[in-house]
Amino acid sequence: MFTGLIREIATVKSYQNNILTIQSKHKAKLGDSIAINGVCLTVIKVNSDGFDLELADETRSIIDESKLSGAVHMEPAMMMHDRFEGHIVQGHVDCVGTVSQITPRENATDFIITVDPKYIAHIIPKGSITIDGISLTVNDVGADYFRLTIIPHTLKETLMKNYKVGTKLNIETDMFARYIDHILSHRNPKKSMSWEEIDSLQMTY
Structure with a gap:
């Protein structure tokens, strides 16, 4: 779950073969959920300067893939102890x-x-x-x-x-x-x- 409050403007390093590579200050862990321009994705690899995420075919069929380049909004999923702000966001683009x-x-x-x-x-x-x-x-x-x-x-x-x-x-x-x-x-x-x-x-x- 997310709040819709952007935590960082990250950068797309590459997007190919369903794999999105993000350059970010955020220290992600393998398996973390992270929203990129409102799309909830899973971290499949941690890099020295960011992380890799994988997009399912279903996700790709709904979102605007042109948004997966350049600067992007980034929000990691909420932790249980986090203060709740914004509103309830699932990261499921309609x-x-x-x-x-x-x-x-x-x-x-x-x-x-x-x-x-x-x-x-x-x-x-x-x-x-x-x-x-x-x-x-x-x-x-x-x-x-x-x-x-x-x-x-x-x-x-x-x-x-x-x-x-x-x-x-x-x-x-x-x-x-x-x-x-x-x-x-x-x-x-x-x-x-x-x-x-x-x-x-x-x-x-």
């Missing part, structure tokens, strides 16, 4: 979104992200979402998009400062929304949930 609009504000920047409409039911106004491993709050939701308002500190400390219109993003929707929707849809497959119903159920946790 879909790839696209930056469609960037609007600077007085003390923040708005990002409009478009996604396949089938994922919108799991993206809740004022709920949590993970973008390339970053824990963020959703402001507004439309039929095929959502809006984020990013404060200057987040822009400075993450790769979001480099995002442009057209940038692809690894997106993990709200875990509780996914679980609740799955349970209820299988109880009554003909009835879909509204955002208000999902939000109300999530608040009971």
